[in-house]
Amino acid sequence: MGEGHDHGQQIMRAGEKHRGRLWAAFALLVAFMLVEAVAAWLTGSLALLSDAGHMFTDVLGIGMALAAITAASKASHDGQRTFGLYRMEVLAALANAVLLFGVAIYVLVEAVRRFSAPHEVLAGPMLVVAVAGLVANIAAFFLLRSGSEESLNVRGAYLEVLGDLFTSVGVIVAAGIIALTDWWYADPIIAVAVGLFILPRTYKLGRAAVRVLVQAAPPHLDVAQVRDALAAVDGVADVHDLHVWTLTSGMEVASAHLILARDSDLAGVLAASRQVLHDRFSIEHATLQAEPQGADGVCDASGW
Incomplete structure (x- = not known):
């Protein structure tokens, strides 16, 4: 059984080798999350706020991935934890899914409110910040892509960044429409699209984490x-x-x-x-x- 007992160490090393890329993506997204949050407040854009909220879950997901890797590494030396703390990444992924669900619901509720009373939005600053956010998401996407096949938690962060990349495109489209036509409904419409885009991915990530936690057989094994x-x-x-x-x-x-x-x-x-x-x-x-x-x-x- 010796070869089997070494597999946990291989899994831990697989996560550790992506630590540098995770830190780089984490720092990049924290910076642009703050920029988007401030810009959303200044411009009055719900779409930009939803993108900032979504980026917050990206940051939190990557942070939990880093915490899980660190915890698993330290736990490997504790004789009372015979399986280490490998489930930490699964718990983090489940928490991430719950937070994503909360963000999606908030965005949908606020968007419905704005349909009855649309807010004026400063399209110029909104467009500039959305483009910068898109660039940040593209960079984070490439940083996390290689680790997404090896870790559930890194995959969760990767999928969030991928989704945020598309939502940034949506915010850019909304800013362009508002700048050209002054049609304020574009902002809550894109916000609703963002919320609806988040929900299925949240369900998929949460379901995968719950399957692990209830010790169901892997879906690919009969x-x-x-x-x-x-x-x-x-x-x-x-x-x-x-x-x-x-x-x-x-x-x-x-x-x-x-x-x-x-x-x-x-x-x-x-x-x-x-x-x-x-x-x-x-x-x-x-x-x-x-x-x-x-x-x-x-x-x-x-x-x-």
């Missing part, structure tokens, strides 16, 4: 196929008490009880079973309990 693959290993008569779940991003874990066929080689069965889990399902960490035939009454199956 538990029945895992069971059949283990049962087909030479020397395995039956498989029961099989559990497959995700510990953190990219780290699937499994446990199972294997009923051994008579005269089977214990070491060979365990090695072959681990190899099947690794090769077919990319499960690096597995706890396998081998039992002789007739041990059904001794080994009580759990009710999980």
